[in-house]
Amino acid sequence: xxxxxxxxDVADIDSIVQSALxxxxxxxxxxxxxxxxxxxxxxLNPSMRTRLSTQIAAQNLGAEAIVFxxxxxxxxxxxxxxxxxxxxxxxxxxxAAPIMGRYFDILCIRTFPSLKNKxxxxxxxxxxxxxxxxxxxxxxxxSATLHPLQxxxxxxxxxxxxxxxxxxxxxxxxxxxxxxxxxCVANSFSQWVNAWGKADFVITHPEDYELDTKFTKGATITHxxxxxxxxxxxxxxxxxxTYADYGKIYTNDPEWMLTNEKMKATNGAKVxxxxxxRRNVELSDEILDGPSSIVTQEASNRVWAAxxxxxxxxx
Amino acid sequence: xxxxxxxxDVADIDSIVQSALxxxxxxxxxxxxxxxxxxxxxxLNPSMRTRLSTQIAAQNLGAEAIVFxxxxxxxxxxxxxxxxxxxxxxxxxxxAAPIMGRYFDILCIRTFPSLKNKxxxxxxxxxxxxxxxxxxxxxxxxSATLHPLQxxxxxxxxxxxxxxxxxxxxxxxxxxxxxxxxxCVANSFSQWVNAWGKADFVITHPEDYELDTKFTKGATITHxxxxxxxxxxxxxxxxxxTYADYGKIYTNDPEWMLTNEKMKATNGAKVxxxxxxRRNVELSDEILDGPSSIVTQEASNRVWAAxxxxxxxxx
Amino acid sequence: xxxxxxxxDVADIDSIVQSALxxxxxxxxxxxxxxxxxxxxxxLNPSMRTRLSTQIAAQNLGAEAIVFxxxxxxxxxxxxxxxxxxxxxxxxxxxAAPIMGRYFDILCIRTFPSLKNKxxxxxxxxxxxxxxxxxxxxxxxxSATLHPLQxxxxxxxxxxxxxxxxxxxxxxxxxxxxxxxxxCVANSFSQWVNAWGKADFVITHPEDYELDTKFTKGATITHxxxxxxxxxxxxxxxxxxTYADYGKIYTNDPEWMLTNEKMKATNGAKVxxxxxxRRNVELSDEILDGPSSIVTQEASNRVWAAxxxxxxxxx
Numbered sequence: 001x002x003x004x005x006x007x008x009d010v011a012d013i014d015s016i017v018q019s020a021l022x023x024x025x026x027x028x029x030x031x032x033x034x035x036x037x038x039x040x041x042x043x044l045n046p047s048m049r050t051r052l053s054t055q056i057a058a059q060n061l062g063a064e065a066i067v068f069x070x071x072x073x074x075x076x077x078x079x080x081x082x083x084x085x086x087x088x089x090x091x092x093x094x095x096a097a098p099i100m101g102r103y104f105d106i107l108c109i110r111t112f113p114s115l116k117n118k119x120x121x122x123x124x125x126x127x128x129x130x131x132x133x134x135x136x137x138x139x140x141x142x143s144a145t146l147h148p149l150q151x152x153x154x155x156x157x158x159x160x161x162x163x164x165x166x167x168x169x170x171x172x173x174x175x176x177x178x179x180x181x182x183x184c185v186a187n188s189f190s191q192w193v194n195a196w197g198k199a200d201f202v203i204t205h206p207e208d209y210e211l212d213t214k215f216t217k218g219a220t221i222t223h224x225x226x227x228x229x230x231x232x233x234x235x236x237x238x239x240x241x242t243y244a245d246y247g248k249i250y251t252n253d254p255e256w257m258l259t260n261e262k263m264k265a266t267n268g269a270k271v272x273x274x275x276x277x278r279r280n281v282e283l284s285d286e287i288l289d290g291p292s293s294i295v296t297q298e299a300s301n302r303v304w305a306a307x308x309x310x311x312x313x314x315x
Numbered sequence: 316x317x318x319x320x321x322x323x324d325v326a327d328i329d330s331i332v333q334s335a336l337x338x339x340x341x342x343x344x345x346x347x348x349x350x351x352x353x354x355x356x357x358x359l360n361p362s363m364r365t366r367l368s369t370q371i372a373a374q375n376l377g378a379e380a381i382v383f384x385x386x387x388x389x390x391x392x393x394x395x396x397x398x399x400x401x402x403x404x405x406x407x408x409x410x411a412a413p414i415m416g417r418y419f420d421i422l423c424i425r426t427f428p429s430l431k432n433k434x435x436x437x438x439x440x441x442x443x444x445x446x447x448x449x450x451x452x453x454x455x456x457x458s459a460t461l462h463p464l465q466x467x468x469x470x471x472x473x474x475x476x477x478x479x480x481x482x483x484x485x486x487x488x489x490x491x492x493x494x495x496x497x498x499c500v501a502n503s504f505s506q507w508v509n510a511w512g513k514a515d516f517v518i519t520h521p522e523d524y525e526l527d528t529k530f531t532k533g534a535t536i537t538h539x540x541x542x543x544x545x546x547x548x549x550x551x552x553x554x555x556x557t558y559a560d561y562g563k564i565y566t567n568d569p570e571w572m573l574t575n576e577k578m579k580a581t582n583g584a585k586v587x588x589x590x591x592x593r594r595n596v597e598l599s600d601e602i603l604d605g606p607s608s609i610v611t612q613e614a615s616n617r618v619w620a621a622x623x624x625x626x627x628x629x630x
Numbered sequence: 631x632x633x634x635x636x637x638x639d640v641a642d643i644d645s646i647v648q649s650a651l652x653x654x655x656x657x658x659x660x661x662x663x664x665x666x667x668x669x670x671x672x673x674l675n676p677s678m679r680t681r682l683s684t685q686i687a688a689q690n691l692g693a694e695a696i697v698f699x700x701x702x703x704x705x706x707x708x709x710x711x712x713x714x715x716x717x718x719x720x721x722x723x724x725x726a727a728p729i730m731g732r733y734f735d736i737l738c739i740r741t742f743p744s745l746k747n748k749x750x751x752x753x754x755x756x757x758x759x760x761x762x763x764x765x766x767x768x769x770x771x772x773s774a775t776l777h778p779l780q781x782x783x784x785x786x787x788x789x790x791x792x793x794x795x796x797x798x799x800x801x802x803x804x805x806x807x808x809x810x811x812x813x814c815v816a817n818s819f820s821q822w823v824n825a826w827g828k829a830d831f832v833i834t835h836p837e838d839y840e841l842d843t844k845f846t847k848g849a850t851i852t853h854x855x856x857x858x859x860x861x862x863x864x865x866x867x868x869x870x871x872t873y874a875d876y877g878k879i880y881t882n883d884p885e886w887m888l889t890n891e892k893m894k895a896t897n898g899a900k901v902x903x904x905x906x907x908r909r910n911v912e913l914s915d916e917i918l919d920g921p922s923s924i925v926t927q928e929a930s931n932r933v934w935a936a937x938x939x940x941x942x943x944x945x
Contacts, residue, residue, distance in 0.1 A: 028351060036658060038686065048389040048411070052381060052418050056353065059379055064689050066682060069388060073699060074678040075906065084910040086808045091906030095918065095925065096678070099905075102930035103682050178401045275414075276390065276406030280399040288410065295410065300417035343666060363704040363726070367696060367733050371668065374694050384703060493716045590729075591705065591721030595714040603725065610725065615732035 004309045005127055005140040006148055007188075007195040013155065014196075020156045020308035024301070027060045033314050034063025040104035041067045041141065044077070044126070045112040049275060050141045050149060053302035054108055057310050060303070066104075079129050093126075097133035106313050107134050110141035113182050115247030121145060122212070137313045145212075147184040150274050151192035153305040157298045158199070158234055161270055167199050168233035169267070173225060174205030175282040176252045177239035185274045186240045187215040194218040204228035206251050211243050225256060232266040237273045237283050260286050270294045319624045320442055320455040321463055322503075322510040328470065329511075335471045335623040339616065342375045348629050349378025355419035356382045356456070359392070359441070360427040364590060365456045365464060368617035369423055372625050375618070381419075394444050408441075412448035421628050422449050425456035428497050430562030436460060437527070452628045460527075462499045465589050466507035468620040472613045473514070473549055476585055482514050483548035484582070488540060489520030490597040491567045492554035500589045501555045502530040509533040519543035521566050526558050540571060547581040552588045552598050575601050585609045633761055634939045635754070635770040636778055637818075637825040643785060644826075650786045650938035654931070657690045663944050664693025670734035671697045671771070674707070674756070675742040679905060680771045680779060683932035684738055687940050690933070696734070709759050723756075727763035736943050737764050740771035743812050745877030751775060752842070767943045775842075777814040780904050781822035783935040787928045788829070788864055791900055797829050798863035799897070803855060804835030805912040806882045807869035815904045816870045817845040824848040834858035836881050841873050855886060862896040867903045867913050890916050900924045 003009055010016055023029070039058045043051065051067065058065035070077060077096060078089035085092065100107050109130050113121035121144040131138045140148055162168050172189055186203075190211060193201045201219040203211070210221070222228050229235065237258055242248040257280075263269060271292045277283050287293055318324055325331055338344070354373045358366065366382065373380035385392065392411060393404035400407065415422050424445055428436035436459040446453045455463055477483050487504055501518075505526060508516045516534040518526070525536070537543050544550065552573055557563040572595075578584060586607045592598050602608055633639055640646055653659070669688045673681065681697065688695035700707060707726060708719035715722065730737050739760055743751035751774040761768045770778055792798050802819055816833075820841060823831045831849040833841070840851070852858050859865065867888055872878040887910075893899060901922045907913050917923055 038689075040682075043388070046389055048383070048385075048406070049414060051388070052355075052383060055381055056418055059353075066685055068678070068682060070678075072387060072702060073673070073681070074676055078909070082910070082915060085908040086911050090908070091678070092909050094909075095905055095907060098926045099679060099929040102926065103686055103933065275410055277410060278400040278405070279393070279407050279409075280397070281401050285397060296413045296417065299414040303418065358703070361704050363698070363700075363721070364729060366703070367670075367698060370696055371733055374668075387702060590725055592725060593715040593720070594708070594722050594724075595712070596716050600712060611728045611732065614729040618733065 001312050003138045007191045016308050017156050017159050020304040023307040024304040031062050034061035037063045037105040039063050039065045039106045041108045043069045043110045047110050049302050054306045056303050057306035079125050093129040097130050101134035101136045106137050108139040108141050113144035118246035146188040151188040153301045157301050170199040170201050170234045171228050171232040172203045172236045175237045175239045176256050180241040180249050181239050183240045186238050190215040202228045208250050229265045232269040235269045235271050316627050318453045322506045331623050332471050332474050335619040338622040339619040346377045349376035352378045352420040354378050354380045354421045356423045358384045358425045360425050362425050364617050369621040371618050372621035394440050408444040412445050416449035416451045421452050423454040423456050428459035433561035461503040466503040468616045472616050485514045485516050485549045486543050486547040487518045487551045490552045490554045491571050495556040495564050496554050498555045500553050505530040517543045523565050544580045547584040550584045550586050631942050633768045637821045646938050647786050647789050650934040653937040654934040661692045664691035667693045667735040669693050669695045669736045671738045673699045673740045677740050679932050684936040686933050687936035709755050723759040727760050731764035731766045736767050738769040738771050743774035748876035776818040781818040783931045787931050800829045800831050800864045801858050801862040802833045802866045805867045805869045806886050810871040810879050811869050813870040815868050820845040832858045838880050859895045862899040865899045865901050
């Protein structure tokens with residue numbers, strides 16, 4: 001594995017899932033793998049679970065992690081080629097990234113989309129420029145359109161929970177939110193579940209909330225949530241803003257919020273969410289505090305997913 | 316000790332004071348106690364001494380400390396049960412805390428009071444929610460109404476300095492300030508000196524600055540500063556805003572600022588302050604730069620107090 | 631060496647340059663030198679390379695580095711003696727610095743000039759107050775008027791690149807910028823090249839951009855850039871604001887931006903810049919992306935310069 005920014009970077013999803021579970025069973029088994037190695041963690045946007053779990057994963061591997069909040073502790077970066085930098089950006093990624101490549105052995109980066117210009121966001125300019133110019137392995141801590149560490153965690157968690165021989169039915173269910181959110185988690189979950197190939201995968205959302213087919217191809221897509229939930233084994237709840245007419249909120253219909261009542265149609269499904277979650281907007285207290293929620297288990301698995309990725313890159 | 320958020324959490328103050336002094340004598344004596352243990356340090360508010368000393372204490376014990384500025388590097392947390400999160404809070408403590416409980420072995424938290432709603436602040440909702448939902452030991456790095464690491468340090472410092480057999484006379488003396496400050500340090504110092512029980516304890520402040528009697532009960536309280544200072548062995552200087560009519564500044568009378576002239580009435584008292592201090596507002600240069608001040612010794616003892624607490628929780 | 635805030639602190643520049651190159655050849659050769667030592671890194675202003683390289687240097691030496699963003703994670707410090715602190719500053723350096731001196735073995739500090747009051751800035755009040763009151767070695771991570779870690783790196787890089795027996799011709803060439811910048815890097819580079827004494831040193835800038843002669847004395851100064859560049863072996867490009875009529879921008883003449891065309895007059899010179907650089911304002915893409923630029927090598931040498939300094943102070 002050269003970089004970790006998409007499911008496409010992983011040759012064998014089953015194998016990396018097993019690696020994560022092995023780290024969960026024995027967190028310190030590769031305690032010296034990262035000796036004298038340095039993991040740079042650059043944040044252009046806020047983060048909680050991703051930041052903490054990746055830092056812990058690096059420590060478990062014996063590597064030194066250095067966190068740098070580029071936006072707060074540093075300054076604004078420029079990403080456009082041939083920019084005349086007479087505006088607000090202070091340093092070009094062409095100058096910053098090669099230096100990160102000398103300072104670190106692995107570079108982890110979080111960036112967010114603008115949600116204003118679809119083409120720009122979907123070109124993944126920011127993370128691609130870091131890949132192009134740093135010369136070292138780059139790990140996405142969530143980029144403009146994908147969140148692979150989250151999705152690997154999600155597959156790890158499903159694998160851990162699912163004990164039956166048949167394929168589970170997994171439903172990605174859109175939820176209301178008060179803000180226009182990126183499509184990253186939904187794109188990425190779709191991409192990974194499809195690439196994994198070990199589930200019946202259904203995506204349900206209101207009209208006009210279609211995701212990029214590049215990621216969803218292979219899934220069944222329906223606007224009928226009740227139908228989608230029928231016999232579901234896992235319900236992955238997530239809001240996203242519109243993709244086609246980019247970055248908009250078309251509806252906030254509270255009917256789309258998952259309830260215990262709606263859960264009756266499922267096969268005793270487990271409920272997942274990447275967090276943070278707006279309680280009683282995206283997902284009700286009754287679900288989150290009830291027995292079907294596995295969000296804490298899911299979030300705690302972030303460490304093992306990150307450790308599997310860093311471990312692979314350090315090897 | 317399960318948590319460390321109040322003097323009430325400590326079974327034996329003398330014993331933890333001795334533990335702190337033992338760490339001062341030999342900082343690295345428990346260098347392996349924290350091996351493969353992780354201390355999370357969450358800041359919802361700024362901090363300098365508390366942050367640095369706790370981080371150093373964790374390192375001295377061989378533990379890995381991870382600092383996370385929730386407010387700046389993350390997002391606003393919700394603490395109210397059953398909140399409908401359609402406003403500015405992004406994540407509920409019910410979701411965040413259990414994950415911290417999985418990521419860390421000990422959770423240290425700094426929060427501040429609003430100074431607007433007394434009942435809310437004095438319920439200690441924030442830190443109590445972390446205790447309730449994290450499932451691991453919680454250490455207060457200052458909460459809405461108390462600052463126990465500071466107070467433990469203060470007792471350690473008094474113990475270290477005081478060589479006579481008789482009980483010292485300790486005076487907590489209110490001081491002017493330009494801002495409305497929390498009652499935390501004054502509450503906490505009162506609580507700890509009373510619980511320690513090895514001093515004659517006098518609190519002096521202007522009318523209407525009475526603290527919560529829950530903390531001060533046992534102390535002599537007077538509005539006459541000169542009388543209070545008479546024969547004092549330690550003068551602990553601190554501003555606080557009003558408690559009864561909550562969070563107000565009733566007076567800024569500069570007469571309440573301690574001076575060398577006023578110190579003449581004392582028994583060559585040592586002057587303490589938790590810092591930061593507004594020079595020549597709360598406390599004069601002549602005191603802070605003179606021989607009676609022990610504020611640097613006091614602040615440097617923060618490391619050993621934190622180490623005693625973390626050491627106990629790691630044991 | 632007691633502190634590292636100026637070339638004047640270094641007894642033998644050649645020796646510390648050799649030490650840096652030795653660390654580059656074998657980064658972990660003094661892996662235990664910093665065992666149980668703690669390096670405090672205080673930032674009153676943003677930083678990227680300096681922060682990361684110093685943190686890495688401390689780790690390479692086995693020391694524990696603690697980063698503290700005083701401005702963001704703490705509060706505003708007061709530096710004036712006898713200040714009546716009824717304004718916005720929360721803590722006096724007289725109180726903060728001695729505590730840093732107890733918490734750390736070495737104190738690294740970044741401060742910036744106001745660019746409003748020349749006398750204040752050139753008195754280096756901030757860093758001098760830390761030296762005066764901390765009682766431990768202080769390392770400048772860039773101060774109001776100097777940037778010695780950068781300049782040491784620059785000499786290290788020149789030494790590394792230059793293989794001929796004759797003295798190289800080094801040109802410090804002013805460049806346009808959109809903001810009024812400190813004179814630190816230019817002052818410091820001048821001071822170090824002069825103190826090093828192994829180069830023919832020419833400074834070129836527009837009229838009225840003269841630097842403080844305290845630093846430039848010994849260099850040839852000309853307003854004719856073409857003349858300066860003639861036969862140059864190294865061109866150090868940097869913007870600074872005016873010194874005499876303090877902190878102003880008199881010109882932004884794009885003619886001063888270095889181009890390949892201008893480089894023809896040089897002796898195949900290598901181009902240096904401390905970074906961050908405003909591309910196509912200070913320095914053109916064609917230079918930065920071309921074979922004459924050694925800015926990445928220069929920036930990566932920051933680690934070894936910092937390691938040489940910390941190593942010396944820890945010894």
